[in-house]
Amino acid sequence: MGPQAKEGRVLVVDDEPMVRETLGQVLADEGYVVDLAVDGETALERVHASRPDAILLDLMMPGMNGRQFLQALRENQSFSSVPVLIMTAVHGLNVNLQTLGASEVVEKPFNVDELLNKVALAVYRSRDANKTITQPLPVVTVPKAPAKETERGVVLIVEHDRARLQQLDMLLSERGFTVVSMTRALVQLSRLARALRPRAVLLDVRSEGVNDIVRELGSAQELEMIPICVFARDHAPGTEGTEVLIDASDADLMQFVERQV
Structure with missing residues (x-):
């Protein structure tokens, strides 16, 4: 549920x-x-x-x-x-x-x-x-807006280190990507991936909840084509059954994203 x-x-x-x-x-x-x-x-x-x-x-x-x-x-x-x-x-x-x-x-x-x-x-x-709101809210469908030519798509990032997250946000935004970032893997991250169809997903192996998200993304047929990079800033142990990019720098992660577009 x-x-x-x-x-x-x-x-x-x-x-x-x-x-x-x-x-x-x-x-x-x-x-x-x-x-x-x-x-x-x-x-x-x-x-x-x-x-x-x-x-x-x-x-x-x-x-x-x-x-x-x-x-x-x-x-x-x-x-x-x-x-x-x-x-x-x-x-x-x-x-x-x-x-x-x-x-x-x-x-x-x-x-x-x-x-x-x-x-x-x-x-x-x-x-x-505002206690005057008593009627049920009508449903409004969010319209799809065409992307500008300069926009290169969405990148989802989970990075437990807030300073590094902000730096990576800035670098990707400067390259024309729309960044959706968080310091922990929300339970609805897979639903976000379904809705946004990101160009790439970057997951810090040390962030809370990443193991479950990796398994969920990997088991969903409609998400299997979305490139996922599980990374570690050091030699942290990886997620079971998942390849981890160790000693990952911002440049490494940028290169991963650039290869997907």
Whole structure:
């Protein structure tokens, strides 16, 4: 039996198709109802059509950008309390949260653990504060957006060392990949793989839960064509029956990913 479905509606606002699709799939796979918007103007239309419990918002967008959207949202008393999580590649933005009118920051490249935790907390607080939501939420299908030519697909990474994870995130993102990363292997990682069809999966042998994930990915026929690299930064013992790339450097892992595209 899979994890219990979450309750709540989340609006994802980002002009990058791959980011929208990836976040939409991750959140929908968790059980959230997901709406997508390409810019601030479209996002306001989505908000008025169906009030979200939380919003994931990119600041840098064409047309009505994230700041302008936040200003318009906060000026409307009906939606002024909706939690907004700003998505940014700029570190240290937390000091400007109150000025921006946002509730939280989600740094790019994304760490799935932190993203889901922050969204879950925002949705819980929103629904707890808004007792008027009593009707069942209608199901919204997350649309597939065509990838830009410069986008090279999704790479799933599990790396227990957060500093090394962030470094590898940055390197792959600079090469045009959309990175979905985590410090431990979530039980739903195989479901993420099914939804996102990543170009490659990189699994740190020392991360909690990797052995089970390797077995599950290997036994699923629809996932058998997805390249998987189980790696160790040193001479760590490998997973039973699985070849491990030992003494793996960032360059080694980058080369593995590049060979798959």
